[in-house]
Amino acid sequence: MTNTLHDYTKEFEDIPGTRVFTTKRARQGYWLNQFCMSLMKPENRKKWLADEQSYIADWKMTAAQKEALLARDYNRLLDLGGNIYYLAKVFSTDGLSFVQAVSTMTGMNVDDYKAMMSAGGRSPDGVRSIKDGK
């Protein structure tokens, strides 16, 4: 079972531009993701938007997580254990749609990203595997 589990999770690291939400990331991002959950309440959204620094001061997040959160650096937040469905609470509170927020992670601007989606989306060709380069 150890080998099987090892192989199972190792493959996840071979997908270009993708962070699979493994137990390792879930543990690393626990408080970051729980912070995001707090934004499901309107009174918390109001407090957060009014003074972001003081709202996160007491959360047990790392300095790096807090910094990335304040910067809305979603790729970094994924690297620090954030999960997109949790982070969605942050960009929804900012009034952003999924398309607007998700495009910020691709290096494209929103209009170019929308145009790519309208043309059928990003092809899997070339982004299936890091080691095989395809």
Added chain:
Amino acid sequence: MAKITAGVATSHVPLIGVGIDQGKQNDPYFKPIFAGYEWTKEWISKPENKPDVVVLIFNDHASAFGQNLIPTFSIGCAEEFAPADEGWGPRLVPNVKNHPDLAWHIAQSLIIDEFDMTIINEMDVDHGLTVPLSAMFGQPDAWPTLVVPIMVNVITYPIPSGDRCFRLGQAIARAVESFPEDLNVQIWGTGGMSHQLQGPRAGLINQEWDQKFLDDLTADPERLRTIPHIEYLRETGSEGIEMVMWLVMLGALDAPKELHRHYHVPASNTALGHIVLENNP
């Protein structure tokens, strides 16, 4: 006796809910999205097709559950469920009413059948559950069917395998068929198809793969059971994994026949898939 008469699958893209809630059905972007549901809306409104209960397979998107509780399979047994506040206030849709006797019966039956279900008695439900209802029923004052919600963890890995999901569907069918009340039951699998919402690879769409998946729901279900997680991730994007929930629906059906199919790209960041399958025709 309760009987599963049909399986329905659909993506549950939040944007579909936004389009319906804001009356954008005739907007050029939304028109082709909604056109594919017209057939189903008419079909499901006929008395012989109208379900008494829908067993609705969906995933919670960090709404009912945070990281503090991560059940692999769970079932809602409460009387009803209110729409969740996902960050922009709850959707103004009716509460979802359960058939608690059937839900508790399914829960017991599944546990005896060796599926360790988590039983939920308090839960708000997010777009994963309400968007499919809106897509099929529009904007009624009350949903015209009762709903037994069954949730699958597809967020925190490891998630259940496609084959395990298929076998859960088989067990749900056994549970429904052993319920003594005469009920027309449908099983809905929601979520999917190809999409990736995160990272530099966001926006991935694989139409060829999706169409083959839709074909094989009737042509080769056995192939679908064996698709490993890594293939979903590589070929359909990180969130395409939601298609394992369609396999719960598929497992509950016997020799399904395709009645209707809808596929469109894009709806927001995702390919949109929808299919209606008649059970045991």
